[in-house]
Amino acid sequence: MSSKLVLKDDLLNHFPEILDHVSDAVFIFDHEARILWLNKGVCDTLNIPRDVFIGKTQQQLVDEGHIRGSVVYSAIRQRKEVSGIVNTRAGIEAMTRCSPIFDSQGNLVFVVCTSTDIKELNDLRVTLEKEQRQSKNYLRELEYLRKILLLNEDFIFDSTQMKSLLEDIMKLAPFDYTVLITGESGVGKEVIAKTIHTNSTRKNEPFIPVCIPAIPPNLLESELFGYEGGTFTGSLREGKTGLLEIAQGGTLFLDEIGDIPLDIQVKILRAIETNEIRKVGSTKTVKLNLRIIAATNKPLDQLIKNRTFRKDLYYRLSVVPIHIKPLRDRPEDILPLCHRFLQEINKKYTLNKTISKEALDVMKQYSWPGNIRELKHSVERLTALSNGDLIIPDDVKKIFKYPSVGDPENQPAVTESPIKEFEAMEKDKILNALKQANGNKKKAAELLGMTRTKFYRRLERYS
Ligand SMILES: Nc1ncnc2c1ncn2[C@@H]1O[C@H](COP(=O)(O)OP(=O)(O)O)[C@@H](O)[C@H]1O
Ligand SMILES: [Mg+2]
Numbered sequence: 001m002s003s004k005l006v007l008k009d010d011l012l013n014h015f016p017e018i019l020d021h022v023s024d025a026v027f028i029f030d031h032e033a034r035i036l037w038l039n040k041g042v043c044d045t046l047n048i049p050r051d052v053f054i055g056k057t058q059q060q061l062v063d064e065g066h067i068r069g070s071v072v073y074s075a076i077r078q079r080k081e082v083s084g085i086v087n088t089r090a091g092i093e094a095m096t097r098c099s100p101i102f103d104s105q106g107n108l109v110f111v112v113c114t115s116t117d118i119k120e121l122n123d124l125r126v127t128l129e130k131e132q133r134q135s136k137n138y139l140r141e142l143e144y145l146r147k148i149l150l151l152n153e154d155f156i157f158d159s160t161q162m163k164s165l166l167e168d169i170m171k172l173a174p175f176d177y178t179v180l181i182t183g184e185s186g187v188g189k190e191v192i193a194k195t196i197h198t199n200s201t202r203k204n205e206p207f208i209p210v211c212i213p214a215i216p217p218n219l220l221e222s223e224l225f226g227y228e229g230g231t232f233t234g235s236l237r238e239g240k241t242g243l244l245e246i247a248q249g250g251t252l253f254l255d256e257i258g259d260i261p262l263d264i265q266v267k268i269l270r271a272i273e274t275n276e277i278r279k280v281g282s283t284k285t286v287k288l289n290l291r292i293i294a295a296t297n298k299p300l301d302q303l304i305k306n307r308t309f310r311k312d313l314y315y316r317l318s319v320v321p322i323h324i325k326p327l328r329d330r331p332e333d334i335l336p337l338c339h340r341f342l343q344e345i346n347k348k349y350t351l352n353k354t355i356s357k358e359a360l361d362v363m364k365q366y367s368w369p370g371n372i373r374e375l376k377h378s379v380e381r382l383t384a385l386s387n388g389d390l391i392i393p394d395d396v397k398k399i400f401k402y403p404s405v406g407d408p409e410n411q412p413a414v415t416e417s418p419i420k421e422f423e424a425m426e427k428d429k430i431l432n433a434l435k436q437a438n439g440n441k442k443k444a445a446e447l448l449g450m451t452r453t454k455f456y457r458r459l460e461r462y463s
Contacts, residue, residue, distance in 0.1 A: 025115035035057070179320045179322060226279040256296060257296045433447045
């Protein structure tokens with residue numbers, strides 16, 4: 001117990017010395033703001049001996065130009081702790097906190113002040129602000145890159161037509177407007193619809209593509225709108241959620257909208273107008289929150305004339321109409337698309353095929369009735385059938401049978417029966433290789449770069 005007392009006494013004796021080691025400035029004022037004591041930190045910072053301060057009032061320090069600003073007078077006046085900024089002649093900005101101390105009768109006897117140099121804090125604030133600005137920029141850049149990356153991944157193009165179409169898409173994507181995408185089969189309508197979705201605020205919600213002709217007409221209504229349990233024979237007891245409801249929050253892509261029967265057209269129109277649907281066999285309505293994108297390769301104006309497509313639905317759907325040009329009208333896209341498809345195939349089959357410039361020129365002459373889908377399949381066929389690593393014009397001509405743009409007589413056989421054509425060529429190659437290898441199957445397989453099993457299977461099929 002006594003040792004504790006000794007320690008306490010010691011502590012009290014050493015207080016001034018201890019306070020001298022505090023890095024902040026410590027002042028003790030009397031009730032009239034006269035300095036009774038101050039620690040070494042103050043004297044060192046201001047480079048003034050301690051005696052000069054003792055007995056001076058805060059006001060005198062201000063008058064003599066040692067400091068600017070005062071907090072202690074406010075603390076005395078307000079009889080409570082007050083904080084503020086005090087500047088020194090040496091340019092230090094100090095956060096100063098003054099606390100009045102009262103005796104048992106409530107008289108103010110001392111004011112204790114601590115002062116901290118806030119240069120470090122200020123520097124930190126500046127750094128933080130700079131970093132916040134920077135991270136905002138990074139975020140913006142990331143968002144931009146993400147867009148570009150999304151496009152690079154799914155979407156290849158080089159033509160100015162596609163560039164300007166994509167610029168439009170980026171602009172319209174964030175709005176919830178219904179979009180109608182028209183264009184021939186295989187031009188990339190679905191890819192564009194997906195791109196709109198991934199660049200919209202709904203990007204983290206579902207993107208539900210619905211290919212209308214793929215659903216039997218008698219099931220279309222219940223597939224789209226769902227049905228209540230036990231509605232008809234063969235229906236699920238628990239009922240079914242329709243595709244419109246599945247797309248809730250996200251985007252519903254109605255592909256081949258031109259094939260939709262008139263009675264369902266009415267229901268879709270009503271769903272868009274009221275943002276509500278009713279399941280088959282139900283009296284309750286379900287609120288909808290989704291964006292609709294529709295696509296067609298049919299001339300809707302013709303369908304409207306023939307009265308197989310409703311005009312009012314057409315207007316509802318085509319708030320923003322987008323037309324994607326066929327590949328033959330943007331031949332600049334053929335090269336980058338070919339490269340991308342080749343890259344994918346090379347990677348998948350560990351090949352090293354490239355295509356010559358001359359072969360590409362031949363491809364550009366072709367009319368591409370099946371557009372990008374056809375181009376993709378053609379590249380697959382080319383890599384399968386070309387002999388060396390380099391695809392040359394002869395390889396291309398073999399596939400397309402010397403087509404010329406705009407000459408219907410010269411339309412390639414490939415669009416009529418691609419499988420037969422392919423098989424005929426493959427058979428040719430197999431038999432040729434066998435001849436070259438003098439009937440040695442193992443060698444023939446090697447010549448073609450095929451595994452032996454694959455070669456045997458083909459040989460069996462063609463002989
Ligand atoms: N710009 C493009 N870049 C890369 N692939 C594309 C591009 N446009 C379309 N494709 C591919 O071509 C095929 C057909 O595209 P899709 O969107 O289904 O056409 P559509 O709906 O018009 O028939 C798909 O395999 C798709 O991935
Ligand atoms: Mg499609």
